[in-house]
Amino acid sequence: MNIKEFFQIISLLYLLFLLYGFLVISNFNFYLTLFYGIPIVFWVIWAKIKKESWDIYNKNNRIVPLTITTLYIFLLSLFWHNIFNFIFLGNVLLILIITKFWKISMHCYGLSAMSYLIYKFTGNVFLFVIYIFLLIITIYARIYLKKHTYSQVLVGTLLGFLFNYVLLNVLR
Structure with missing residues (x-):
């Protein structure tokens, strides 16, 4: 396996890292x-419809799935009231708004947000460090694979941490 294949696998595993993070912060609520x-x-x-890679490289092709995800989480929150729906809705809505104007790394945003949320909800420093390590590898991978610029991964990473910090510490 060469370095490019390794980084492509890491980029794909991003989704599993997020789902595992949801399990952890929701106290292993499988249904959520x-x-x-x-x-x-x-x-x-x-x-597949847009004939793109699974990470949807084209910024404009991200608008529809982000909009549908926003509506989905909004509807879910109408019937299932919990802080995680509020957090997820806020994050997806912010990414949707930014994506209308500029492309950021959603991989970096998601992993930085999840690492903060894991620390905030569980206090598990070990798992937090693992997610930071995964984030660092992902930052390098997104640049190496030419999926993002330095500014796109930097902004995605910083916004993931800062927005969730604001959601959980300032707005409460």
């Missing part, structure tokens, strides 16, 4: 994690 996994299926189908 399953409901959060449904948009991932739609993303993969949408990528």
Whole structure:
């Protein structure tokens, strides 16, 4: 396996890292994690329709799945009230708004957000460090694979941490 293949695998495993993170922060609520996994299926189908790779490289092709994911989480939150729906909705809505104007790394955003949420909800420093390590590898991979620029991964990473910090510490 060469370095490019390794980074492609890491980029794909990103989705599993997010789902595992949802399991951890929801105290292993399988149903909640399953409901959060449904948009991932739609993303993969949408990528196939648009004849793109699963990570939807084209910024404009991200608008529809982000909009549908936002509506999905909004509807889910109408029937299932919990802080995770609020957090997920806020994050997807922010990424949707930014994506209308600029492309950021959703991989870096998602992993930085999840690493902060894992630390905030569990206090598990070991798992937090693992997610930071995965984030660092992902930052390098996204640049190496030419999926993003330095500024796109930097902004995605910083926004993931900062927005979730604001959601959980300032707005409460």
